[in-house]
Amino acid sequence: MSRFWSALVNQLTPYVPGEQPKTDNLIKLNTNENPYAPSPVAIKAMQGAANAKLRLYPDPESADLKACIADYYELKPQQVFIGNGSDEVLAHCFQALLKHEQPLLFPDITYSFYSVYSRLYQIEYQQIALADDFSICLDDYKLPNGGVIFANPNAPTGKLLALESIENFLQHNTQSVVVVDEAYIDFGGQSAVTLVDRYPNLVVIQTLSKSRSLAGLRVGFAIAQADLIDALERVKNSFNSYPMDRFSTTGAIAAINDHEYFGAQCDKIINSREWLTAQLAGIGFSIIPSKTNFLFVSHKTLPAGHIATTLRDKNIIVRHFNQPRIDNYLRITIGTQQECESLVAALNEIVI
Numbered sequence: 001m002s003r004f005w006s007a008l009v010n011q012l013t014p015y016v017p018g019e020q021p022k023t024d025n026l027i028k029l030n031t032n033e034n035p036y037a038p039s040p041v042a043i044k045a046m047q048g049a050a051n052a053k054l055r056l057y058p059d060p061e062s063a064d065l066k067a068c069i070a071d072y073y074e075l076k077p078q079q080v081f082i083g084n085g086s087d088e089v090l091a092h093c094f095q096a097l098l099k100h101e102q103p104l105l106f107p108d109i110t111y112s113f114y115s116v117y118s119r120l121y122q123i124e125y126q127q128i129a130l131a132d133d134f135s136i137c138l139d140d141y142k143l144p145n146g147g148v149i150f151a152n153p154n155a156p157t158g159k160l161l162a163l164e165s166i167e168n169f170l171q172h173n174t175q176s177v178v179v180v181d182e183a184y185i186d187f188g189g190q191s192a193v194t195l196v197d198r199y200p201n202l203v204v205i206q207t208l209s210k211s212r213s214l215a216g217l218r219v220g221f222a223i224a225q226a227d228l229i230d231a232l233e234r235v236k237n238s239f240n241s242y243p244m245d246r247f248s249t250t251g252a253i254a255a256i257n258d259h260e261y262f263g264a265q266c267d268k269i270i271n272s273r274e275w276l277t278a279q280l281a282g283i284g285f286s287i288i289p290s291k292t293n294f295l296f297v298s299h300k301t302l303p304a305g306h307i308a309t310t311l312r313d314k315n316i317i318v319r320h321f322n323q324p325r326i327d328n329y330l331r332i333t334i335g336t337q338q339e340c341e342s343l344v345a346a347l348n349e350i351v352i
């Protein structure tokens, strides 16, 4: 607090990201990064972009990347918006599309940036409780609202909502924008991108940070009908004309075009996830069925906080949220198969 701060800044509660430790000797299962390297083709393309052209500004429209994403999803480039990580895309959605008279609705347990952005942009919001099994019940969102946002699969629960439930809700909720944050959709879900042509109020957001191993590059995008995309462009062009640098556009295009590598890495994660689920179930954990690159688990006898601290002493970091309803759960990112095996070995020593 300072007398020089604006009243708004005094009221903010900024997002706290998971720890990024400075040492390399840790098994890092706390921030849902992909344990595998990005596509080698993408890395090579970015190395090639380290040249004299860096003296020039990048394309403010990111037209090549828009065309690449439009191609991938068989859409028009005017239906694509690109930002510096999906966090920035989300922020622009809050400001451009989700601030209205009625409150914005989102789950009580979900990505914590939603409440952070609501406060930043002074948007009134109402949190809707997940069911006891942690599923999102969209029937509970059939209320007067100025917008709806949820992650599918949800985070940190990992639970997937069927595409039919989303479409049913869109048929009912026609008067406000519905944002579906699909940060984890490539790990086994069905994307709502296929609904965009039929629902003028739907925005689907994805990222290259998780399934494409490019968290360090900061590339995210939104898919929607052109007039919603226009709203995002208006905010972006009132804020930063060049959110995408020359490396990120080049690297993102190469990564998206490397279908084979992408598929193989996703399959590896999914296989390790299923293996880890079975192993943890065998040592007394209950596990929410996950369609993401993480598991949300609780142990039948040991408190989550104790397990997290003990794992940390064994150089393994997982995420524990000290928050009502989920304070006895751990969110564990799927590492390489070898990391998953080390985790199981460490847990075996803890839970005996």
Ligand SMILES: *Cc1c(COP(=O)(O)O)cnc(C)c1O
Residues within 6 Å of the ligand: 032, 084, 085, 086, 087, 088, 111, 151, 155, 181, 183, 206, 207, 208, 209, 215, 218, 219, 220
């Ligand atoms: C990781 C994550 C994001 C942010 O992704 P970036 O593209 O790295 O900003 C957005 N939403 C959810 C639910 C996430 O888990």
